Amino acid sequence: MIFTHNAKVVRACLYLILLVFCLFYLMPLYVMITNSFKPLSEIRGGQMLALPDIFTFLPWASAWSTAQIGVEPTGLRPYFLNSVIMVVPAVAISVVLGALNGYVLSKWRFKGDRIVFGLLLFSCFIPFQIVLIPMAKILGVIGIAGSTPGLVLVHVVYGVGFTTLFFKNYYEGFPTELIRAAQLDGAGFFRTFTRILLPSSGPIIVVSVIWQFTNIWNDFLFGVSFSDLDSMPITVALNNLVSSSTGVKEYNVHFAGAILAALPTLVVYIVSGRYFVRGLMAGSVKG
Amino acid sequence: MSFLRIENLTKRYTSDVEVLTNINVNVEKQDFLVLVGPSGCGKSTLLNLIAGLDEVTSGAILIDNKDVVNEAPANRDIAMVFQSYALYPNMSVRENITFGLEMRKVPKDERIRKSEEAGDILQISHLMDRKPSALSGGQRQRVAMGRALVRDPAIFLFDEPLSNLDAKLRVDMRTEIKKLHKTLGATIVYVTHDQIEAMTLATKIAVMNGGVIQHLGTPHEIYYKPANLFVASFMGSPSMNILEVDVTEGVNNKPELVLDTGEGDLVRISLPEVNIAPGHYLMGLRPEHVSDVDSVAKESDEFARFTSKVEVVEPAGADTYVVLPLGSENIVARVNGEVEVEPGDSLELAINLKRIHFFDKESGERISTEVVE
Numbered sequence: 001m002i003f004t005h006n007a008k009v010v011r012a013c014l015y016l017i018l019l020v021f022c023l024f025y026l027m028p029l030y031v032m033i034t035n036s037f038k039p040l041s042e043i044r045g046g047q048m049l050a051l052p053d054i055f056t057f058l059p060w061a062s063a064w065s066t067a068q069i070g071v072e073p074t075g076l077r078p079y080f081l082n083s084v085i086m087v088v089p090a091v092a093i094s095v096v097l098g099a100l101n102g103y104v105l106s107k108w109r110f111k112g113d114r115i116v117f118g119l120l121l122f123s124c125f126i127p128f129q130i131v132l133i134p135m136a137k138i139l140g141v142i143g144i145a146g147s148t149p150g151l152v153l154v155h156v157v158y159g160v161g162f163t164t165l166f167f168k169n170y171y172e173g174f175p176t177e178l179i180r181a182a183q184l185d186g187a188g189f190f191r192t193f194t195r196i197l198l199p200s201s202g203p204i205i206v207v208s209v210i211w212q213f214t215n216i217w218n219d220f221l222f223g224v225s226f227s228d229l230d231s232m233p234i235t236v237a238l239n240n241l242v243s244s245s246t247g248v249k250e251y252n253v254h255f256a257g258a259i260l261a262a263l264p265t266l267v268v269y270i271v272s273g274r275y276f277v278r279g280l281m282a283g284s285v286k287g
Numbered sequence: 288m289s290f291l292r293i294e295n296l297t298k299r300y301t302s303d304v305e306v307l308t309n310i311n312v313n314v315e316k317q318d319f320l321v322l323v324g325p326s327g328c329g330k331s332t333l334l335n336l337i338a339g340l341d342e343v344t345s346g347a348i349l350i351d352n353k354d355v356v357n358e359a360p361a362n363r364d365i366a367m368v369f370q371s372y373a374l375y376p377n378m379s380v381r382e383n384i385t386f387g388l389e390m391r392k393v394p395k396d397e398r399i400r401k402s403e404e405a406g407d408i409l410q411i412s413h414l415m416d417r418k419p420s421a422l423s424g425g426q427r428q429r430v431a432m433g434r435a436l437v438r439d440p441a442i443f444l445f446d447e448p449l450s451n452l453d454a455k456l457r458v459d460m461r462t463e464i465k466k467l468h469k470t471l472g473a474t475i476v477y478v479t480h481d482q483i484e485a486m487t488l489a490t491k492i493a494v495m496n497g498g499v500i501q502h503l504g505t506p507h508e509i510y511y512k513p514a515n516l517f518v519a520s521f522m523g524s525p526s527m528n529i530l531e532v533d534v535t536e537g538v539n540n541k542p543e544l545v546l547d548t549g550e551g552d553l554v555r556i557s558l559p560e561v562n563i564a565p566g567h568y569l570m571g572l573r574p575e576h577v578s579d580v581d582s583v584a585k586e587s588d589e590f591a592r593f594t595s596k597v598e599v600v601e602p603a604g605a606d607t608y609v610v611l612p613l614g615s616e617n618i619v620a621r622v623n624g625e626v627e628v629e630p631g632d633s634l635e636l637a638i639n640l641k642r643i644h645f646f647d648k649e650s651g652e653r654i655s656t657e658v659v660e
Contacts, residue, residue: 177369177370180369181367181375183359184340185434186361187361187386187390191390195386196375200376
């Protein structure tokens, strides 16, 4: 039974290594969480890794509602709401448009459809920085510069390329005969989409929503470029909170604020993460 | 006027790829038309054109005297059964069957009544609440037919509906489709690549090749008077033997067939009943018309005997297929299964002279040999 004994040792080593990696990756999160519950004096004492002696919610409360952001002592709350108001329509619109694009490009082929798809795909690879100035100009012309609708538009335009790619690949594997059967049954363009395709699109909708949500929520560059005080998303507000140069650096408040800003994407991943991989795989394996 | 008329129909994908050329078909009410041919012959394209799933390049399609070329598929009064069944995976069997009715705004109680009727006819009543993924292949096939049935269309279209089933089920469903055709009095256009399916189901067969209808006729005509070499060799299994032969003028000005039986022997066979000019031809002989002398003698009073050395023996139960040389070719003969024969044996066979076919050597067209009285 030497063999199994060896196998056990190997297995133990394996788990040990995995555990070390886990700890390594979890360390920053640990530091953030523990320090966000400490009074500032404890952090200044140099005990970054220790658990809090005095457990306090004050930094969280401060980060949420009273911390100085720019010139106003509002906390992150209004900016969190700004982000929500921006993200929800941006995700919804870009996913709906992507689904429709994917449906048309895979099942209602038209002359030049490859070129259209190619251009949409190309838009995924354009670096953000290149479009900043032209986009600012366009937002100015339309008259929605520095507003939430402006940010929504920017994110929809940028996201549609990705969502189209996701949905097109997914629908490519969807049997065309089903579309034809629906046509013969008398279902039109939209009815076929809503009754036949959408009910089978769960996984790819989840993928698109996660992808769009995390990208838009975490975006900083567009947020800092195209928003003003009333529409500033939380990423920009967090930056303003952390990098304000006056007064004392309240690390515990900063940690709490950073966690607050990251919380929604974390929740989205935890709730629907397992569909994410499944959905990404679905398109490729089926074909 | 025919119920379904297809006139000079042509389909081109780009300017130079012509998939269908000048198709003309007439289908009467309650006809069962089978489009048969090898893959890529255009039979499925023709069906899609009738369904309206593909655009016609030129020509007309008339259903009940109404040109439907510019009509949407839903407005053509047709229903189609797809090869992959194309059942909506997110709907139950009942929803699948009634979806077409729902789209046509048929009231709910009538939809349910119709789906129950169809369920009874197809024996799927007990499956109504299941999802397609929980059904076997044969059951899915029935549901797909049910979906067409409730629509009560002018024409049913079937696109290779049996090719995804296993052999036994295929034969059962074939019988069932035939029964259904009888009881409903339906008009059906059916695509298949299986010539046995074509023969057993059809009242009319269109044999297609290279985007052209080679022969349109009853199963009997197609089998016994194939229009050309392609039809002759495509229909029938094993396929027809084709030999190069000379016909000369013999006794009493009657044509005489000169057959090289190998080993340099020339056999001259007088063909008193055949009206054909002397010349060089391709002769077609179905395996069942080259058989042991007893079998042939039972069927025909005109036959010619020859002897050849057997190369391969393939017993198939009731019959035995024997491969042996005749002239420069190897031919297949179908002899009675009770005849005992081994490879290497010399076997005396007879050719049924009433069932030989002649084709032009250049064009492959059938040469009519009927005696004009």
